[in-house]
Amino acid sequence: MKNIEQLLDNNRNWSDATKLADPEFFNRLYERQKPEYLWIGCSDSRVPANQIVGLLPGDIFVHRNVANLVVHTDFNCLSVLQYAVDVLKVKHVIVCGHYGCGGVEAALGDQQFGLIDNWLGHIKDLAYKHRDQLKDLSPQQKSNRMCELNVLEQAANVSRSNIVRYAQGRGQTLTVHSWIYSLKNGLLKDLEA
């Protein structure tokens, strides 16, 4: 475990190295951001958006929450989506889940965790909706399938949002993607046909 001063040291080193490699890097980004991608992912520390897709600061607008949920009444997530679509005019919204998601697995179990159980209730609802296809699976298969179904559901929620529908109605170019990440090998998979 690194101590907190180490993080500030790391930051100075990173800033120096970045300026050395590209002296205009920070000046360029200071002017404005123009990311083409919005990432909606899990808060899990093992799934850092920029790093796993090889993008730099300025390239990707990010919203993360536990289990990458897009809930129609979550004004935090919806505000990010609206700003990204209407103001930044991103071209792609990537909903990215991951196998072995603690939020999904907690929702499949019976243990109580407090406040977060309410948030995870959305995943419990989803498991109930898909109970027929889940009932004969092993716990591992069930977890994997639910992680996939969750990504597909949240991407559908993005697509059904009035933000995305209005943008498409205006003829704005916008594609919604459903991706899932493997903690075992660091690879992403596109779940859409």
Ligand code: CO
């Ligand atoms: Co997760």
